[in-house]
Amino acid sequence: MRMFSPDARAAARALRPDADTVDVVVARAAWSVIAEPGDGAAGALIREVGAVEALLCALDRRSPEEASRRVRTATDLVGVDKARARWLPRADPRAVVQALESARHVKARLLLPGDAEWPASLDDLDVHAPVALWVRGRPALLAARRRVAIVGARASTPYGEHLAAELAGDLAQTGAVIVSGGAYGIDGAAHRAALRVDGPTVALLAGGVDRAYPAGHQRLLTEIAARGAVVSEVPCGAAPTKWRFLARNRLIAALGDATVVVEAGWRSGSLNTAGHAASLGRPLGAVPGPVTSAASAGCHRLLREYDARCVTTTQEVRELWGEAPVPGPAVDAPDPDRTRLLDALSSRSALPVQELARRSGLDEARIAALLGILDLEGAVRRTDGGWRRAAR
Amino acid sequence: MRMFSPDARAAARALRPDADTVDVVVARAAWSVIAEPGDGAAGALIREVGAVEALLCALDRRSPEEASRRVRTATDLVGVDKARARWLPRADPRAVVQALESARHVKARLLLPGDAEWPASLDDLDVHAPVALWVRGRPALLAARRRVAIVGARASTPYGEHLAAELAGDLAQTGAVIVSGGAYGIDGAAHRAALRVDGPTVALLAGGVDRAYPAGHQRLLTEIAARGAVVSEVPCGAAPTKWRFLARNRLIAALGDATVVVEAGWRSGSLNTAGHAASLGRPLGAVPGPVTSAASAGCHRLLREYDARCVTTTQEVRELWGEAPVPGPAVDAPDPDRTRLLDALSSRSALPVQELARRSGLDEARIAALLGILDLEGAVRRTDGGWRRAAR
Numbered sequence: 001m002r003m004f005s006p007d008a009r010a011a012a013r014a015l016r017p018d019a020d021t022v023d024v025v026v027a028r029a030a031w032s033v034i035a036e037p038g039d040g041a042a043g044a045l046i047r048e049v050g051a052v053e054a055l056l057c058a059l060d061r062r063s064p065e066e067a068s069r070r071v072r073t074a075t076d077l078v079g080v081d082k083a084r085a086r087w088l089p090r091a092d093p094r095a096v097v098q099a100l101e102s103a104r105h106v107k108a109r110l111l112l113p114g115d116a117e118w119p120a121s122l123d124d125l126d127v128h129a130p131v132a133l134w135v136r137g138r139p140a141l142l143a144a145r146r147r148v149a150i151v152g153a154r155a156s157t158p159y160g161e162h163l164a165a166e167l168a169g170d171l172a173q174t175g176a177v178i179v180s181g182g183a184y185g186i187d188g189a190a191h192r193a194a195l196r197v198d199g200p201t202v203a204l205l206a207g208g209v210d211r212a213y214p215a216g217h218q219r220l221l222t223e224i225a226a227r228g229a230v231v232s233e234v235p236c237g238a239a240p241t242k243w244r245f246l247a248r249n250r251l252i253a254a255l256g257d258a259t260v261v262v263e264a265g266w267r268s269g270s271l272n273t274a275g276h277a278a279s280l281g282r283p284l285g286a287v288p289g290p291v292t293s294a295a296s297a298g299c300h301r302l303l304r305e306y307d308a309r310c311v312t313t314t315q316e317v318r319e320l321w322g323e324a325p326v327p328g329p330a331v332d333a334p335d336p337d338r339t340r341l342l343d344a345l346s347s348r349s350a351l352p353v354q355e356l357a358r359r360s361g362l363d364e365a366r367i368a369a370l371l372g373i374l375d376l377e378g379a380v381r382r383t384d385g386g387w388r389r390a391a392r
Numbered sequence: 393m394r395m396f397s398p399d400a401r402a403a404a405r406a407l408r409p410d411a412d413t414v415d416v417v418v419a420r421a422a423w424s425v426i427a428e429p430g431d432g433a434a435g436a437l438i439r440e441v442g443a444v445e446a447l448l449c450a451l452d453r454r455s456p457e458e459a460s461r462r463v464r465t466a467t468d469l470v471g472v473d474k475a476r477a478r479w480l481p482r483a484d485p486r487a488v489v490q491a492l493e494s495a496r497h498v499k500a501r502l503l504l505p506g507d508a509e510w511p512a513s514l515d516d517l518d519v520h521a522p523v524a525l526w527v528r529g530r531p532a533l534l535a536a537r538r539r540v541a542i543v544g545a546r547a548s549t550p551y552g553e554h555l556a557a558e559l560a561g562d563l564a565q566t567g568a569v570i571v572s573g574g575a576y577g578i579d580g581a582a583h584r585a586a587l588r589v590d591g592p593t594v595a596l597l598a599g600g601v602d603r604a605y606p607a608g609h610q611r612l613l614t615e616i617a618a619r620g621a622v623v624s625e626v627p628c629g630a631a632p633t634k635w636r637f638l639a640r641n642r643l644i645a646a647l648g649d650a651t652v653v654v655e656a657g658w659r660s661g662s663l664n665t666a667g668h669a670a671s672l673g674r675p676l677g678a679v680p681g682p683v684t685s686a687a688s689a690g691c692h693r694l695l696r697e698y699d700a701r702c703v704t705t706t707q708e709v710r711e712l713w714g715e716a717p718v719p720g721p722a723v724d725a726p727d728p729d730r731t732r733l734l735d736a737l738s739s740r741s742a743l744p745v746q747e748l749a750r751r752s753g754l755d756e757a758r759i760a761a762l763l764g765i766l767d768l769e770g771a772v773r774r775t776d777g778g779w780r781r782a783a784r
Contacts, residue, residue, distance in 0.1 A: 036732065037752040085755030089746060159682060241735035244726065254639060288680030288692060290551060291704035303695060303702035310695035310702070312683035336635065340428065343633035353482060359427040363477030 003030050003055060003093050009323070011100035015110055017259045027051040028112050029235065031131040034058070034087045037233050037247035040081035043127030058087050095235075102236035106210045108136045117143045124280050125225030125254050130233035131337055136209045137229035141200050146231045147177040148317065149277070151270045152186025160186055160263030163287050165193035167260065170314035171289065172199025179204065179247065179256050182221055184214055185272075185310055186262045201228040203257065204336045206248040207240030228285065236292075246272055253277035258320035260285040260311060264298025271298050278306050283320035285311035337362055341370050342379070342389070350385035395422050395447060395485050403492035406500055410742065419443035420504050421627065422488045423523040425521035426450070426479045429625050431637035433475035435519030442521065445713055450479050491627035498602045498628060509535045516672050517646050528601045531619035533592050534647065539569040540709065541648030541669070542661045544578025544655045549687045552578055552655030555679055557585035559652065562706035564591025571596065571648050574613055574622070578654045578662075583616055593620040596647065598640040599632030600624055614778045638664055645669035647783025650712035652677040652703060663690050663698075670698050675712035677703035729754055732760050734771070734781070742777035 002008075008249040014024035019025045035042040045054040057080070087133065103110060111117055112132050117139035122129045135142070150168050152160060164186045168178045172194035174337075175322055176221050180187040182203035194201035202225045205213060209232045212218035224230050232245060233251065241387050253259050253276035261284075262272040277284045286308040289296030302308035311317050319325050344359035345351065353371075371387055381390045394400075395420055404417035411417045412774040420443045427434040435755050437446040449472070489566035490548045495502060503510055504524050507747055509531035514521045527534070532764060544552060564586035571580040574595035588591035593617045597605060601624045604610035625643065641661065645651055645668035653676075656662040669676045670771045681688030703709050709718050729752075736751035737743065745763075745768050749756050766772040773782045 034753075039753070081756065086608065086749065086753050089749040090753060159684070163683065223537075226596075241732070243732040243735050244730075244733070287683060288688075288695070288702070290682055291679060292551070292553065295706070296680075300702050300704050301682070304708070310680070310692050312689075312692050316696070340633070340635040340639070341628075343635050357478065357481040361431070361478050361482060363474065364481075365477065 003027070003059065003091070003096060005097070007094055007097045007099065008093060009210055010120075011097050011104070013351040015100050015104045016112075019112075021052075022291050023052045024050075024112065025110060027055045028132040029100050029239055030091075032233065032235050033095050033133070034090045036129065036212075037130065037244055038125075038128040038250065039083070040127045041079035042087070042131065043129060045080050045083075046131060047127060058084060059091050060084065062240055062352055062371050066386060075159055098237070099235035102208075102210055103134055104234060104318045106136060107185075108134045108209050108236065109139055111135050111139050111142070115139070118221040118274065119143050119147075119255055121257075122251070125250065125300045126273045128250070129160050129254075130251065133231055133233055134209050135234060137227070138200075139229060141177050141202050142231065143230045144175075144177045144200065146175065146321070147202070148255050149179040149252045149259040149273070150186070150190040150262060151180055151252060151259065151273050152190075152261055153265055153268050153270060153295055153298070154185040155182050155295060156185035156189070157293060158199060159289060159293070160287075160295055161189040164189040165196075165368065166260070166326065167287075167311075167314055167317055168199050168201075169192075169193035169199070171317060171338060172201065173197040175199070177202055179361075181205075181251055181252055181273075182213070182217055182224070186215065188217060188220060190262075191220060191228075191282075195223060195227060198227075202255070203228070203230045204252050205230060205232040206234075206244040208236040208238040209319075210236040211238075211240070216347050245269060249273040250276040253282060256282060258283040258285060258317065260287065260317055260320070261299055261302055261308070263289060263293075263295040264302070265294055266297040266301065268298040272304065274302050274306060274308065277365040284308045285317060285320050287311055337366055338370055338374075341367060341374070345387060345389040347391060350383040350388040352386040393485070395419070395451065397489070399489045400485060400492065400596065403489050403496070405462050407496045408504075411504075415444045416442075416504065416767065417502060418488065418492075419447045420524040421448055421492050421502060422483075422485075424526070424625065424627050425484075425491050427714055428484045429522065429636055430520040431475070431518045433471035434479070435521060437472050437475075438523060439519060448579055450476060451483050452476065458733055466622060468732040478758075484646050487627075490629070494600075494628035495526055498528060500601050500628065501531055502524045503527050503531050503534070505530070509611075510588045511539075511647055513649075514563050514643070514742055517642060518782065519567055520642065521646075522643065525625055526601050526627060527621055527623050528617040530592075530615065530618070531567050532622060533594050534623065536569045536592065538567065538713070539571050539594070539648050540713075541571040541581040541651040541665070542654060543572055543644060544574050544582075544653055545660050545662060545687055545690070546577040546579075547657060547687060548577035548581070549685060551685070552679075553581040556581040556654040557588075559654070559679075559709055560593075561585035561587075561589050561591070561707055564593065565589040567591070569594055569620075571643055571644055573597075573665075574605070574609055574616070576608065578712075580609060580612060582654075583612060587615060587619060590619075594647070595620070595622045596640055596644050597622060597624040597632065598626075598636040600626055600628040600630045602628040603630075603632070605632045637661060641665040641702075642668040646672055647673060648674060649708065650675040650677060651710055652673060652679065652712070653688040653691055653694055653700070654679045655681060655685075656694070657686055658689040660690040663694065666694050666698060666700065669701075671757045676700045677709060677712050678754065679703055688762050689766070691734050708750050728763055729758055729778065731765070733759060737772060737779060738779040739783060742773075742775040742780040744778040748779065
């Protein structure tokens with residue numbers, strides 16, 4: 001097998017003319033073709049010996065002695081021998097060339113670890129981090145300072161869509177990148193709201209970036225690719241399988257500085273994203289809704305079982321990543337004596353201090369002091385017979 | 393002042409013919425008249441020397457030497473001297489007689505610490521515990537095994553009332569006592585739902601049990617008094633002042649094994665009840681609602697700021713006091729390889745294992761093993777060309 005064929009190198013150079021080493025571009029494109037997302041054996045092998053040599057080892061092109069010497073030093077590579085059996089059936093050099101050429105065709109960029117736009121937050125995924133990202137649009141958004149994942153049910157309600165749009169619109173307007181999965185329902189509402197305020201948004205797809213999935217979002221995804229970014233770790237042409245949706249969810253969670261679930265059914269895929277966010281230590285928010293709405297059951301579950309924060313406003317989303325809370329309208333901690341004296345006062349008839357003492361259960365000295373303050377505030381009036389409450 | 397006058401003793405004996413010591417009945421009735429709810433100085437003094445002697449000390453009928461010898465031994469009685477100034481204006485023996493006689497008139501019972509029906513949970517209020525409780529109806533409900541406070545906004549919505557009724561009805565039907573404040577809105581919905589299923593319910597009032605407050609709940613309160621219990625720590629005739637509402641809230645919280653807030657505005661009085669529950673270490677639940685509803689803002693605040701549990705079902709309320717959770721529909725933790733193999737299989741055309749390996753990214757041995765299981769389950773079918781997915 002000739003992974004590093006002249007064809008492959010030419011396609012790689014055409015796609016990434018700026019790359020220092022064209023073999024790394026070929027190798028990572030190949031890994032993206034050969035390994036399913038999140039393949040820990042591939043990740044460990046690449047980390048140990050680099051993408052190029054890892055590929056040669058994987059395809060057994062190195063002499064067995066050399067490969068084993070290099071590979072067997074790493075204790076976490078125990079799965080590599082077994083993994084070869086699943087990598088080899090896919091190791092088709094033509095598929096790699098095609099992935100590179102298709103990307104160029106749809107003007108996708110192949111983003112690699114080490115690129116300035118590579119999001120450092122993906123390192124948290126350890127050996128399960130993507131080997132590369134295929135990006136249509138603005139890769140710089142992936143490394144932008146503030147990214148928030150807003151995800152939720154496909155079977156959303158107008159309530160959830162309204163909330164998703166409100167939160168995403170407000171956050172995008174102040175520069176936060178809205179990360180979501182491009183799906184119907186909440187995802188779509190979040191993307192659209194960001195676009196509406198000309199704010200940044202990133203759609204992470206389970207299939208290739210050349211495939212509109214869902215098909216009904218063809219136009220939306222084209223718009224996101226034009227003004228934001230459409231991103232996938234699988235190459236062009238790859239189908240969005242169930243497995244890849246689950247794997248994609250970990251990327252959404254890892255990319256967001258915080259994840260907010262707006263609506264989610266009891267078994268919604270968004271809970272999977274939320275679970276990833278929680279296990280990555282990312283702040284997790286859930287928007288509550290009517291308990292009578294099945295579309296909010298998953299959010300309530302996140303509040304109960306995942307220790308998600310209850311978020312109801314954009315400001316509360318911002319607090320997820322540590323922005324200082326804006327104090328809400330303060331709840332009075334009223335002086336109890338003051339409350340009791342006001343309870344005792346009448347607005348109809350003036351009462352002597354002695355009677356106020358009886359009514360309020362306060363002593364006369366305390367009452368005299370409080371009346372002085374209330375008088376200054378204009379809350380009471382002194383008349384011949386004593387004190388009365390001032391009309392408002 | 394003759395607190396223990398023959399009139400007072402006669403009224404006390406008529407109200408509590410079963411009492412061991414009539415003077416204790418008089419003294420606690422008197423304290424209920426003289427001290428505002430939650431008066432810590434009164435509570436400390438009574439704890440130190442008993443209700444009768446405390447009253448004599450308070451009214452300065454003991455010789456100063458004796459009073460000071462008894463009282464000044466207790467370090468937490470520093471407020472007593474000052475407190476006398478607020479007690480004395482109210483120390484009217486006729487008011488005590490009237491309180492006792494009015495209670496008898498409306499068939500209220502004066503419940504005292506030490507009575508079998510006295511709820512031990514009030515001890516958690518320490519010196520702020522009530523000196524006595526005036527009870528119309530069934531005092532035994534106060535010491536029933538399971539009591540749950542269901543409270544919320546007066547300005548409730550149909551959503552909140554529906555939820556309050558559902559939770560209260562379900563819980564009352566299984567024997568839990570529904571404790572609430574008798575107010576319009578959520579409180580009323582909770583009481584009514586309990587009565588509807590012929591379940592136990594207790595209304596804790598801020599004013600005397602002879603006064604229907606709110607007036608529009610006259611009929612409801614009469615019904616609760618007939619079939620449940622209407623309770624107050626202030627004597628008959630006492631007005632429900634703002635202070636007494638706040639003080640009453642602590643009783644609701646202390647009496648409930650758990651407190652659930654169903655709807656509450658941002659500054660709702662229910663938050664005060666919730667705050668008491670939290671500071672007493674009682675489990676606190678809040679029912680979420682639409683974030684677009686001002687009537688749920690206080691509940692969401694409880695979730696955020698008071699660490700309340702999100703409750704959406706009766707079962708979740710029960711979990712507040714430690715009943716084992718009923719597991720919800722389990723979320724599949726599917727075998728990832730199985731998901732990937734199912735993704736790779738086609739229902740239209742049979743595929744050889746080699747092709748399945750390429751598609752799924754799994755090795756052939758693993759695929760063979762999984763196909764065996766799926767075959768047993770009837771999920772796949774073997775045909776000449778290989779394997780296909782079985783039609784559902």
